[in-house]
Amino acid sequence: MASVSFRKIEKSFGKVKIIRGISFDISDGEFVVLVGPSGCGKSTLLRMLAGLEEISCGEIAIDDKIINDLDSKDRDIAMVFQSYALYPHMTVRDNMAFSLKLRKADAELTEQRVSNAARILNLDPLLDRFPRELSGGQRQRVAMGRAIVRDPKVFLFDEPLSNLDAKLRVSMRAEIKALHQRLKTTTVYVTHDQIEAMTLADRIVVMHDGIIEQIGTPLELFDRPGNLFVAQFIGSPSMNVLKGTLRQADGRAWVESQGHAWQVHTLAQGRDGQAVVYGVRPGDLTLSSTGQGIPAKVIVVEPTGAETELLLEVGDTRVVVVMHGRTSVQPDDIVHLEVAHGKAHVFDEASGRRLE
Missing domain, CATH: 2.40.50.140 (Nucleic acid-binding proteins)
Incomplete structure (x- = not known):
């Protein structure tokens, strides 16, 4: 587990400024959700933390270590994307074990971690299936299992439930919440769905036009929105x-x-x-x-x-x-x-x- 710090982060694509001097801290073991409308910069911020986007200005630190110049593979993070991004020619077991095999991890350790992740996510009966033989929810659980086996310091989720139907989104929200309560791993989760943010987060970061409008617990934002944007964005209806x-x-x-x-x-x-x-x-x-x-x-x-x-x-x-x-x-x-x-x-x- 680890703490994460964003310090005066800016990001521009050419002359277009996407992130405008964002600073906040995430505590060790905390589940933080970045929420906001499309184009607010939340996914860009997550990708900079993952090392998939360069930082135009500012610093990102994990456990007080500046990671701006570290490659993604050296940041000790694991990311679950909106698309499952599973290898179609590999079984569930091989998909989950792939990152450890790339690291040339011990075979016994790899099997132990895959078995442990499969047990947590109820994937034991599916380990020998291929992705084409799985439902959308099962594929998303495999993608989560692939992240778990890495035993990272930080989990990153980029709108992981967007491709699921409404009923499955509800059940997967509960699974992600239960997973965090069990593993206690620092988690940064991006969504545009404020219901996901309210139900999952320890704290919510509400973003708009590249700035932070308000940070607080779900009920703090619901009961005492700091401005009109937050008031209308949080809550349904x-x-x-x-x-x-x-x-x-x-x-x-x-x-x-x-x-x-x-x-x-x-x-x-x-x-x-x-x-x-x-x-x-x-x-x-x-x-x-x-x-x-x-x-x-x-x-x-x-x-x-x-x-x-x-x-x-x-x-x-x-x-x-x-x-x-x-x-x-x-x-x-x-x-x-x-x-x-x-x-x-x-x-x-x-x-x-x-x-x-």
Whole structure:
């Protein structure tokens, strides 16, 4: 296991700057997920750590040792790609053992590590099969096993579940999580899927346009997003946002938006009359049983079984409500919304920064 440090990392392709001075540390044994939209630089950062891309500026260290000039094979890392990249003419056993054979490792040690990885990933019955005889999930487990047998200091995952169907992604997420809990190996995982990030990570690094927007645990980012970008990126369905005006008087605060007053706790920051964006998560909106609250017109009702998702219209803005259980409301009904106590978020409209 090992710690990893990124120190003022920059990366440019010609005149196009992809990474803009990123710095953060990953602790020994930590599972860190790099998440962000396509083109934000997360895969490029991972590839620089792997030695597959040159670093334009800055330093990357593993256990405080600068690795900028080390070849990939000398960095003691193992990478699992989006494509399985298995050798089609080799059996599962040979695919998993290949890197150790290249190192001319002892045959007994190789067999021991392959057997151990196969047992961890439930691949024992598949060791003599070829990749063409495996399902997508099985092939991805073989790719993970090939990384495990190297016994690296750091695991790198580059969107490893993107080629799998929805049900298989869920089960593979659980397998990767269980694998990390068992091996305790430092892991850096790249994805654009914020559900993967929320369920897998010890900490999440949210990236956008080559910079870090926020770093924190999944629940920290969900409960206290530092800016509007993070607020809307983390969480599914995404946070409802409404532009409005902050009002403060007599120790109270609220936001005027769409002709209604949206409740807020007293803000230490912000000023009366400031242009703001009001945010509330779909699960923090409830339908009033007393007819009090903000009126909204029902547009779509989407039952999913355990929950019901409502698309509503407030003024000229649409909001989403996620209800536990089922509801009798129908399209075109008028309902009244209440915001759960202490669950509102307020952001400065100009900067996007969270107001505390």
